[in-house]
Amino acid sequence: MRRIARLRAALERRPFAVDATIAVLLAGLVIGDLLTSGDYYTASKAIYVPAGLLMTLPLAWRRRYPLPVCFIVMGALAAQALAVGSAPTPDMALPAWLLAIYSVAAHCDRSDALVGGAASVVAGLVWIGIDDFLFPVVVFGGAWCAGRLVRQRQVHAAALEERNAALERARETHARIAAAEERARIARELHDVVSHTLGVIVMQAGAERLHLAPGSSSREAFASIERSGREALEEMGRLLGMLRVDGERPALVPQPSLERLDELLDRVRSTGLDIGLIVEGDPRELGGGLDVSAYRIVQEALTNTVRHSRSRRCRVRLRWEAAALEIEIADDGVGPPADPAPGHGLTGIRERVALYGGALVTGRSDLGGYLVVARLPVPAA
Numbered sequence: 001m002r003r004i005a006r007l008r009a010a011l012e013r014r015p016f017a018v019d020a021t022i023a024v025l026l027a028g029l030v031i032g033d034l035l036t037s038g039d040y041y042t043a044s045k046a047i048y049v050p051a052g053l054l055m056t057l058p059l060a061w062r063r064r065y066p067l068p069v070c071f072i073v074m075g076a077l078a079a080q081a082l083a084v085g086s087a088p089t090p091d092m093a094l095p096a097w098l099l100a101i102y103s104v105a106a107h108c109d110r111s112d113a114l115v116g117g118a119a120s121v122v123a124g125l126v127w128i129g130i131d132d133f134l135f136p137v138v139v140f141g142g143a144w145c146a147g148r149l150v151r152q153r154q155v156h157a158a159a160l161e162e163r164n165a166a167l168e169r170a171r172e173t174h175a176r177i178a179a180a181e182e183r184a185r186i187a188r189e190l191h192d193v194v195s196h197t198l199g200v201i202v203m204q205a206g207a208e209r210l211h212l213a214p215g216s217s218s219r220e221a222f223a224s225i226e227r228s229g230r231e232a233l234e235e236m237g238r239l240l241g242m243l244r245v246d247g248e249r250p251a252l253v254p255q256p257s258l259e260r261l262d263e264l265l266d267r268v269r270s271t272g273l274d275i276g277l278i279v280e281g282d283p284r285e286l287g288g289g290l291d292v293s294a295y296r297i298v299q300e301a302l303t304n305t306v307r308h309s310r311s312r313r314c315r316v317r318l319r320w321e322a323a324a325l326e327i328e329i330a331d332d333g334v335g336p337p338a339d340p341a342p343g344h345g346l347t348g349i350r351e352r353v354a355l356y357g358g359a360l361v362t363g364r365s366d367l368g369g370y371l372v373v374a375r376l377p378v379p380a381a
Contacts, residue, residue, distance in 0.1 A: 020060040026096045027056035033092040043084035051080035055093045062103040070116040073100040074123035081127040089127065097124075098143040105147025106154075113151070117144040175347070182348040201229050256295040258286070258318075264295070265316065268302050274313045275302070281320030286378060293352040294327060294376060300348050301329035301372045309333025309370055320378075324358075327374045330365035349374060 030052040034041060041048055054076035058069045077097060080089055097120070104116030117140075124136025212219040265275050286294065298316060305311050311333035319326040346362070349372065353360045358376040365371035 015063055016060065019062055022099070023057050023059040026059065026093070026099075027053055030056055030090055030092050030096070033090055041088055041090065043087040047080060047083045048090065051076045051083075052090060052093060055080075056096045059096060059099055059103075062100065063107055066104045066107040067112045067116050070100045070104040071119060073097060074120045078123040078126040097140070101140050101143040102147040102150075105144045106150045107147075108151075113144070113148065117141070120144070178347045179351060182351045185348070201225070256299070257291045258283075258294055261295065261298065264299055264302070268306065271306050273302075273306060273311060276313075276315050278315065278317040279320070280317065283318070283320055284378070286325070290356060290376060290378070293356065294325060297327055297349050297352055297372075297374050298329065300346075304346065304372075305329065305331045305333065305370070309335075311369055313367065315365075315367065323377060323379070325376045325378045327372075327376070329372045330367050331369035332365075332367040333369035335364050335369050336362065346372075 031049060034045065034048050034052060055073050058072045062069045073096060077089075077093070101117065101120045104120075105113045108116060120140045121136050124140050125133055128135055212222065261277070265277060269275055302314065302316075305314055309331050311331035314329065314331040317326075317328040317330075319328070350360055353374050353376065356376050358374060360375075361371075361373040363371050
C-alpha cells in the first residue's frame with residue numbers, strides 16, 4: 001500500500017509527463033492497429049495516420065488546454081469520417097475520444113464543458129451517422145457526465161479546504177484576541193498592585209524627608225525618591241487609562257488574594273459543586289502580583305468547571321514547596337475536550353503562568369474529569 005501511495009503521489013506531481021505518456025501509448029496503439037490490419041482499412045494511409053496522430057498526441061495537453069484539445073481530437077474524428085466516406089475507421093482510437101470528452105468536462109467551467117460536449121456529440125454523429133445517434137449520445141455523454149461529476153467533487157473539495165482554512169484562520173485570530181484581552185485584564189489588575197506599592201514608597205520617602213534637617217544630602221535623596229515615585233504613579237494612571245475599555249470604571253473591591261480563597265470557594269459551593277481544599281506545606285507571603293495571579297488561576301479554573309464540566313465534586317490543592325507554589329484543580333466531570341482549543345479561562349491561566357515563568361499542565365484527573373496544574377516560582381522565605 002505504501003508503494004502504491006508513493007507511486008500515486010509521484011504521478012500527481014508530474015501530470016504533464018503522465019498525460020504525455022498516455023498520449024504516446026494511445027498513438028502507438030492506433031498506428032499499430034493501422035499498420036497491422038492488412039487490407040481492412042481501405043482508405044489511404046495518408047488520411048488514417050495523420051488523423052490517428054491528431055486524435056491521440058494532443059491529449060498530452062488535455063489538462064492545460066482541455067477545450068482546444070477536445071476540438072482537435074473530435075475534429076480529427078469528424079474530418080477522418082468525412083474523408084474516408086464509407087470506408088471503416090479505426091475503433092482503437094475510442095479511448096482517446098472518451099478521454100478528450102472526459103477532460104473537457106472535468107477541467108473546464110460549465111459553459112466550456114457544454115460547448116466541448118456538444119462538439120463531441122456532433123463529431124460522433126458525423127462519424128457513425130444520424131441513424132445510430134444513440135451510441136455517441138450514450139457513450140460520449142457518459143464520459144462527459146463522469147467528467148462533470150469529478151469536476152463537482154473537485155470544486156466541493158476545494159471549497160471545503162478553503163472553508164477549513166478560513167475557520168483555522170478565524171480560530172487563530174480569536175485566540176490572539178483572547179490572549180490580548182487577558183493580558184490587558186492582567187495588566188489592569190497588576191496596575192493596582194504596583195500603584196499601591198509605589199504609593200507606599202512615596203509616603204515613606206515623604207515622611208522620612210520631613211524628619212531630616214533641611215539641606216542634608218539624605219533629605220535631598222528622599223525628595224528625589226518622592227518626586228520619582230509621584231511621576232511613576234502619574235504614568236501608571238495614564239497607562240491604566242489606555243488599558244481600560246470604554247466606559248469601564250475601576251472596581252472598588254478588595255484586591256484578590258489567596259487569603260480570600262475561602263470566600264471564593266464558598267461562592268462556588270453555592271452553585272451546588274462540592275469543593276474540597278487541601279493545603280500542603282507551609283504557606284508564606286507572596287508578592288502582590290503573584291498573589292493576585294494565584295487567586296485568579298483558581299478562580300478561572302473553577303469557573304470552567306462550573307460552566308463546562310458538569311461536575312459534582314472538585315478538589316483544590318495548594319502545594320507549597322521550597323521554591324514554588326503548585327496549584328491543582330481536579331474535577332469528576334466530562335474530562336478533557338476532544339477539541340483542545342482553549343477558551344478565555346484557560347487562556348487567562350496560561351498567560352498568568354507565563355508571566356511569572358511557571359509551567360501549566362492540563363489533562364484527565366484522577367477523579368475522572370479535567371485537571372489543571374499550574375506551577376508558579378516562589379522566592380524562598
